[in-house]
Amino acid sequence: MALTEAPKRSFRLSQLIHDTRYRSITIQVVTLALLALAVFWLGRNAAVNLQALGLTPNFRFLSNRSGYDISQSLIAYDASMTHGRAAIVGILNTLLVAGLGCVTATVLGVLAGVLRLSKNLVVSRLMAVYVEGFRNVPLLLWIVLIYAVMTESTPQPRDFREGGTASMLFGDSMAITNRGVYIPSPVWSDGAGVLIVVAILAIAGAIFYRRFARKRLFDTGQLLPMVWPALLIAIVPTVLAYFVMGRPVGLSYPELGGFNFQGGIQISNPLMALWVALSLYTGTFIAEIVRAGILAVSKGQTEAAFALGLRPNRTMNLVILPQAMRVIIPPLISQYLNLTKNSSLAIAVGYPDVKATLGGITLNQTGRALEAMLLMGLFYLVISLLIAFVMNLVNNRMKLQER
Amino acid sequence: MTGKSASLTFVRTEMIPASEPPLSEKGAIKWVRENLFSSWLNAILTLLSIWVVWSVVSHLFPWFANSVWVADNLSECRAIRDATVGPDASSACFAVITDRWQQLLFGFYPREAYWRPVLALALLLVGILPLLFTAMPRKLLLVLPVLPFALFWLLWGGSIWTPVAAALGFVVAGLVFRLLSPVGGLSLGVPAAVIAAAAFWLYAAGPLAGALQDLLPIGIEYIDSKKFGGFTLSLIIGVAGISLSLPLGVVLALGRKSDMMIVNMLSTAFIEIIRGVPLIVWLFTAQLILGYFLPPGTTFDLTLRVIIMVTLFSAAYIAEVVRGGLAALPKGQYEAADSLGLDYWKSMRLIILPQALKISIPGIVNTFIGLFKDTTLVVFIGLFDPIGFTNAIRASTDWNGVYWELYVFIGLMFFIFCFAMGRYSMYLERKLQRENR
Structure with missing residues (x-):
């Protein structure tokens, strides 16, 4: 058998371009070479420029005394502490407003998304106006507008005095002033620890009961009531413990003293404006996601569930929602990420977030632009990679199990 | 038989005409009942929404209706409001827009050059319309390649030869690609075209534009x-x-x-x-x-x-x-x-x-x-x-x-x-x- 072998031809240079086997290698080598060249060029420029300015990049400035005050801080901080600590204060403030915003934006978004699908024309049109109105106008505009309203249209603390023009809300527990919103703060006294332990145990008990009821349903087919016993288990012991321990947790109400309110928690205007604007703005995007998710479940699913004899609320819980969730959750998580990144607009209203401390005052005082921007970029990058990681986990868990 | 029919006191022989549905089951009332007040929750939501709409409109309408459009400053605005509708009325002061719209x-x-951005916007719209709607005349697509250079020149101004020289770079790249791609395919043609264009822009475009400007000075005021x-x-x-x-x-x-x-x-x-x-x-x-x-x-x-x-x-x-x-x-x-x-x-x-x-x-x-x-x-x-x-x-x-x-x-x-x-x-x-x- 004389098989004609393909003539062996020696390697020619033109194969690097014309032969698909070699071409991809050529392209990659060229890309890599260009990249190396660009990095070298940028690096050399940076070295020359930094030398001319007499700067050597290092992070020692983080342990120097900062010398500036921060108007809002979740941890102990004053001007005698370091730039590093100021950066952490900023990071915590960013996370605070992002966390608050995510919660309220979700509530608003789910409400608006569900209501926009309502058959009630007045309600659905109102929600459409809200969604279209807020998401087609820049977030920055909402932030500065709400901040302007908060500082210019709200009463001054002295208007709350006897005979003044303003009054407190919710039975003298909340005051909206041009210096911020005052709300009651919890006061922990002796025995509060016991109360917290009891509360945690009660919630654990409720979860355990639900597990037990579900297992029993799957094993024997007996359906135990789920909702109200779980609620009872969670609430009753906590309430009992509250009175047995002699009301260890109270509320401290803000009171007008001198020129300002004392006691309670002050939510500063920048935080308030940022929080409200972020929630309203991101809420519209979440509303659209929720609406799309519910619409994505085909009508046949509802009809099939009805044909099986499921009641409407069970159809919603067991058939529609689990399928809608698969569509809703991934974009929802990326909206949380967007909200966190958008919180960097805090500088518009002077909220002390990480951009204002590390990327603002610290940067200007020390002149360490390169290092400060690098650290700040890394912080946001870590947050977004973390959220992306969580999203991948969720996606994998919720993926359709096909064959 | 007769006895049975005698016991029947009444037999209807003709159909009754179909009666009108009750008032609550037709027209607007039915629609309102079924859509807006079908349940307690729905009724509450409807009332709440109507209240929201009413409170927004009732605030916005007088604010807008009483608005002042011509004034030099806010206190003048307020004075005009006090004179016309009274000091407590809500009134918008759109005079700030009529006063400062140029800046916004x-x-x-420069004020005398406002026609340039306006013309640029109009050109842009003409240029992208055929891209957006297929019903537009296809010939308008020819505007598209010229558009970026025209917009640049209109907005920044200066010599007309600068954008022309920049556009020539693309022509050079196109020619090089035409020449080389039959020989070496895409993988030779594209890099060669990029290099040719870059070289043209770096070394030839500036002098060329300068020479042409000397030869035939056409230009509008440069705006930074x-x-x-x-x-x-x-x-x-x-x-x-x-x-x-x-x-x-x-x-x-x-x-x-x-x-x-x-x-x-x-x-x-x-x-x-x-x-x-x-x-x-x-x-x-x-x-x-x-x-x-x-x-x-x-x-x-x-x-x-x-x-x-x-x-x-x-x-x-x-x-x-x-x-x-x-x-x-x-x-x-x-x-x-x-x-x-x-x-x-x-x-x-x-x-x-x-x-x-x-x-x-x-x-x-x-x-x-x-x-x-x-x-x-x-x-x-x-x-x-x-x-x-x-x-x-x-x-x-x-x-x-x-x-x-x-x-x-x-x-x-x-x-x-x-x-x-x-x-x-x-x-x-x-x-x-x-x-x-």
Whole structure:
């Protein structure tokens, strides 16, 4: 058998371009070479420029005394502490407003998304106006507008005095002033620890009961009531413990003293404006996601569930929602990420977030632009990679199990 | 028989005419009952919504109806209100807009040159209309290649030969590609064309433009980027960013799906790093530390830096959207393109991308809308976009205390553009829908 072998031809240079086997290698080598060249060029420029300015990049400035005050801080901080600590204060403030915003934006978004699908024309049109109105106008505009309203249209603390023009809300527990919103703060006294332990145990008990009821349903087919016993288990012991321990947790109400309110928690205007604007703005995007998710479940699913004899609320819980969730959750998580990144607009209203401390005052005082921007970029990058990681986990868990 | 029929006292022999449905079961009342008050919850929601609408309208209407349109400052506005409708009435002071609209729309652009941005906007609309609606005359598409250079010249001004020389660079690249691609294919033609164009711009374009200007001086007044501002600036950054980021985003998406490891890794790293950090941080990077990485002594227009950063930022987002579109295509489409013997670029251009881009339209347009809204962020690095001007106006003694009027005006301008883009994407989606007829 004389098989004609393909003539062996020696390697020619033109194969690097014309032969698909070699071409991809050529392209990659060229890309890599260009990249190396660009990095070298940028690096050399940076070295020359930094030398001319007499700067050597290092992070020692983080342990120097900062010398500036921060108007809002979740941890102990004053001007005698370091730039590093100021950066952490900023990071915590960013996370605070992002966390608050995510919660309220979700509530608003789910409400608006569900209501926009309502058959009630007045309600659905109102929600459409809200969604279209807020998401087609820049977030920055909402932030500065709400901040302007908060500082210019709200009463001054002295208007709350006897005979003044303003009054407190919710039975003298909340005051909206041009210096911020005052709300009651919890006061922990002796025995509060016991109360917290009891509360945690009660919630654990409720979860355990639900597990037990579900297992029993799957094993024997007996359906135990789920909702109200779980609620009872969670609430009753906590309430009992509250009175047995002699009301260890109270509320401290803000009171007008001198020129300002004392006691309670002050939510500063920048935080308030940022929080409200972020929630309203991101809420519209979440509303659209929720609406799309519910619409994505085909009508046949509802009809099939009805044909099986499921009641409407069970159809919603067991058939529609689990399928809608698969569509809703991934974009929802990326909206949380967007909200966190958008919180960097805090500088518009002077909220002390990480951009204002590390990327603002610290940067200007020390002149360490390169290092400060690098650290700040890394912080946001870590947050977004973390959220992306969580999203991948969720996606994998919720993926359709096909064959 | 007779006995039985006698016991029947009454038998109806004709049908009763169908009676009208009860009042509560027809017309508007039925509709209201079924839609607005079908349950307790629904009734509460309806009443609540009506209350919200009423309270907004009842505040807005007098505010708008009593508005003052001509005044020199806020106290004059208030005086006019006091004289006409009384001191307690709510009244808008739109005089601030009639007083300062030039700044809000054109920034510090010279007043006698306002026709230039206006003409540029009109040209832009004429240029993109045939792209947006297939019903437009196809000949208008010929405007498109000239458009960027014409817009640049109208807005910045200077000698007409500068944009002409820049355009010649593309002609040179096209010629080189024509010459070399029959010999060496795409992989020789494209790099050669890029190098030829770069060499032309670096070494030949400047002298050529200068010589032509000496020969035939045509030009309009040069206007520096520092004078740009207001809504014009937002539109310039937005339009430039949108038109540049789409091709870049598509290339990045293809890079991320590529089999070539290095290309893939580079694209992925670029996309993730750009997306992971807020735009503000990138803008500050452009302002503060980009200079470190350029040769000493380079100065480089801040507006241009912003356009580059905004473009890169939204390109990364578009890349992710397009990647979703590419992933959503059935594998059979890729295999069919391969089995037809199409090479990579042909299969992408003819088979894959048209379908993938169609799926990605809503996401791409949403990214564009986001980009356009994000142009307001340039206020933080010292450019005067509309919000930057509101800060300046509110800080002036004349208009200290005005905010609703300004923000309503700016918000409305952004709303019109963004809403139109959103509606257009819905229209396009419906038009391109092929399945589920």
